[in-house]
Amino acid sequence: MKKKKVGLIFGGKSTEHEVSLQSAKNIIEAMDKTKYDVFLIGIDKKGRWHIKNNLKFLLNSSNPALLEFEKNKREVAIVPGENKNQILNLDTQEYFDQLDVIFPIIHGTFGEDGSLQGMLRMANIPFVGSSVLGSAISMDKDTSKRLLKAAGFNVAKSYTFTQANKNEINFEEIASVLGLPLFIKPSNQGSSVGVNKVYTKLEFETGIEEAFKFDHKILIEEEIVGREIECSILGNDYPIASLPGEVISKGDFYSYHAKYIDENGAILEIPAKLNNNRITKIQELAIKAFQTLNCEGLARVDFFLRKDDSVVINEVNTIPGFTKRSMYPKLWEASGISYSQLIDKLIELAIERHHRDSGFKKSLN
CATH class of the missing domain: 3.40.50.20 (Rossmann fold)
Known part of the structure; x- marks a missing residue:
């Protein structure tokens, strides 16, 4: 061959x-x-x-x-x-x-x-991976949250600001609605870059300035208290979901440092300790989110699972990490697909989609 x-x-x-x-x-x-x-x-x-x-x-x-x-x-x-x-x-x-x-x-x-x-x-x-639309939508946390909410998902309450209306940000008003602590994050970044968990007005103001260093648009979100559950998705028109995993952070939240630098920054529970009903629920929601945002090929979908069993979606990552500590390939290994097989499948999916899209008419003649 x-x-x-x-x-x-x-x-x-x-x-x-x-x-x-x-x-x-x-x-x-x-x-x-x-x-x-x-x-x-x-x-x-x-x-x-x-x-x-x-x-x-x-x-x-x-x-x-x-x-x-x-x-x-x-x-x-x-x-x-x-x-x-x-x-x-x-x-x-x-x-x-x-x-x-x-x-x-x-x-x-x-x-x-x-x-x-x-x-x-x-x-x-x-x-390999999502095309232009799915990539752009998923990368923008503000836009993806709006679409996911419209599709019936629970999302964290939040405010969105741009450089144009930055002077409208009011700590007291926002804290009275979202409570404390809260999260400040750039709308278009991944791996928790520029994200801060804040407890005070001073931390809030510093967090706002830092987030605007990474993007022209930022989100200020309420804290969701719950287990951090992640699920890997693989496929184009007929995606499948892996077993879910859990991130047990040893810090305030799963930061960039904990993800990629400090090997002891978090415990990865693979697969997560969930009953069958919860596993099925997470997998179904992950596939629905993948399709809602027009994703293809692969994605990792991140959730919070509250004590009352409600699920809040956090975000969808269209190019998840493939490091030694990354959840995406580890979850597929736990689900019966080896790292090498996963690479094969992703390449097959890319070529399959290209052949599909190449077959569409490009003129009216």
Whole structure:
């Protein structure tokens, strides 16, 4: 069987750059090299694209906080169009061999928000994960919450502000409605970047300023007291759900540091200790959320399970982490799909969707 050429895009101009490098390393190690030729494309923090020609591309690989990839002068660009070879070497002006599929593993802005997906669609390359709409909706916490609420989901009460109406933010008014503590977060960030749990007016004001450093729109949310339950989704038109898992945070909340730096920052209960009825309920809600936000390929859906058995949805992540501590692949392993099999399925889903979408008419003639 002919091996598929898979382009793995990682890094990026995102606050989650280092997380992406961890995810890319794990995906490369899990891919079956008898099935795939891996073509590495690393995007640095300035947005330049580099070709990597070996699998030992990371510096400081033993320290997640200091990870970076080795840069070189082999810069490339993706060229839109119907041409067979879409990746151009900017130095030699030569095209690289055609890729069968792209696996984007850039978390956060410019990778998970529909930007990269739009470019790959223009270049006519199959890619893993949600397309433009599902990516953009899910990345924006304000927009996704509005759609999920309209679909009947319980969501945390919140206020949304932009730079334009920042002067309308009033601590006393908001605290009287949402109570304390409360959460302040950028609308378009992941991995708890820029998120603060605040108890006082001073913390509130500091949290507002920090959140606006990461996005022009922020959310101020009530605290939901409950168990943190996560569920992985896999599929296009007929998605399936994994067994749920539970995050038991040792800090105030499941922060960026606890997720990716401190191995003792949280306990991951996989699978979560839930009865069958609760498992089924979480799985059904996760699939419904996935479909409501127009997701495809994969996503991790995060919930809070209250003591009264009510479920509050927190968010949907369309490019969840693939690090050694990440819930998405771990939940599938617990559900009977190995890491290597998961990669196979995601690539199959990407090619399947591309074939489906390529069949639509592109003119009225």
